[in-house]
Amino acid sequence: INSLVGQKVDGIVITPIDPGAIGPAVQNARNAGIPVVCADIGKTGPVNALLISNNFKGGQMAMDYIDKLLKAKGNKVMKVGTGNVQPQWTYARERSEGFKARAKELGYTVVSEIVVDPPDAAGGYDAMQNMLSAAPDIQGVFFASGREAVGAANAIKAAGKAIVSVGYNGDPEEIQAIKDGILNATIAQQPYNIGYESVKLVKEILAGKKLEDGVVPVDVALLTPDTIGPFQKDYEAKMAK
Incomplete structure (x- = not known):
């Protein structure tokens, strides 16, 4: 400088x-x-x-998408959870705050809230297992960081559950997990x-x-199986300039 x-x-x-x-x-x-x-x-x-x-808005978008998928399944159990980032990540914490605020607006109860530690895929896996133990009827989860979300989605798969899962970042691992049908969506920075x-x-x-x-x-942008392709093409076009 x-x-x-x-x-x-x-x-x-x-x-x-x-x-x-x-x-x-x-x-x-x-x-x-x-x-x-x-x-x-x-x-x-x-x-x-x-x-x-816009992290707060991203958290709201995650909850909106979970709500959309649960309503499409005819879900009646209004229980969700969130895997939070480390407390010192000031702005990233707004992701979970937005998620919780929207959940309340839509009539959901946040039955489990865990700070993921360590903040990686293994930590996400462990956090999701703890959520399942504490709230076995949980229907949707939002993990506020990419690798953690992939870990959580794999824990859901290993448990044989049909829980809607959404991550945050738009990391390559998340995108691949969405393509593989493991993670439902991510909020991409x-x-x-x-x-x-x-x-x-x-x-x-x-x-x-x-x-x-x-x-x-x-x-931020919502990435789902339907929107990943156009998003990646747009990104590649920008990078080619």
């Missing part, structure tokens, strides 16, 4: 591994009149704005769009745009 400031660039877009470590460098850029936009990683320090997936919109926002800030809270949500 300091090197870019020395080059007198017009704007900077960053995706830091450790947002807390770059505060002084970001302030240096701001002091030089250079807008700094953080893409996807949690907002820390004096950046002008954070562009991040769109990193290309986040990067594209970040550059647009830098230009708008340079033109005088004012931001209210500095957080700009970017739409």
Whole structure:
């Protein structure tokens, strides 16, 4: 960042591994009149704005899809569960908050809520097994991270259950699990769009745009067996530009 400031660039877009470590460098850029936009990683320090997936909305979309599939099956048991991300993942926690809020609106009871630890496929598998022990009549689950969701879906399959499962991220493992009929759907983040919109926002800030809270949500997408193909084709077309 300091090197870019020395080059007198017009704007900077960053995706830091450790947002807390770059505060002084970001302030240096701001002091030089250079807008700094953080893409996807949690907002820390004096950046002008954070562009991040609309995680709360994504959680709502997951619950809406679970509701749609359960109603199509004629389900009468209104019980769902969620596998949550680690507590320190501030913005990612909004995924489960959105899911729970929509579940309540639709009349469902969240009968099981587990923080997945470790945050990987094995952790998701174990968390799902615990959910099944605590609530054997659970009908739908949302796991707020991709690998965890795949692990959970495999646990459902191993238990011989017909539970609707939805993940979050749009990871390759999730997409393959959907194609294989193991996972029902995932909420896909769109990193290309986040990067594209970040550059647009830098230009708008340079033109005088004012931001209210500095957080700009970017739409997510529901990936199902029917929508994966068009989504992947669109992504490949963007990457080929």
